[in-house]
Amino acid sequence: MFTSNRRPSQFGGVPLRFPPPEPISPIGEIYMATTTVDIRGRLGERSAIKVLHWEPGQPLTLSAEPGRVVVVAEPTGRWTIGASGYLSLPARLRRESHIGLTDRVLLLAAPDNDVLAVYSTAYVADALACRHPDLRAPKP
Template structure:
């Protein structure tokens, strides 16, 4: 079985999304050293949002230090008020990734072994 290593610099949290798209937990923003006003670019797929720190970004960390997910991004990812999301900070890449819990469910389910000990991605447990 291939060995998997963990990047110790990466940190995670599960947080709630407010009615205006604000992520309740801002600890990972501090891990990235993103201060209020930090300009950001957001890329969204069906269940994942990647946030990059860029000088000319269209978005920014709020004045009180929170990340706001714009309505268009939330709608694309089907994220609603009070939904929880998994957030990961990648300091070595100056980026933050937000996954819907349906994406997390899919990632975890693909690693649950069947009766022969094989996972959906082919690994033996």
């Protein structure tokens, strides 16, 4: 750790201004990872599933809308975590969410809510562009 007996005013230069701290997430603790959807629809990343403490055979309910799939652990769920601990997205839900085979996706695990959200790259880019208009690509 760096310490000094000098007073800050002796350093000269421009004082650093830090941005205000980000507010605490409104959804509680979150864990994010990125992965690829393989040619069988399987997510190639298990860390988000491990954060949620979901084991192989865990019953799940999956729902889709354009840009995302939401996965919730429910005892009456129709789908499950596979024997090797991976989650596969059914073809119908991939179509509804516009998530294709070999696409990169963002996984967002919310352990406090026992929910996993799978976001398409286009969905994430659109959300960021809404918050940061300077990120939008110029129109030709």
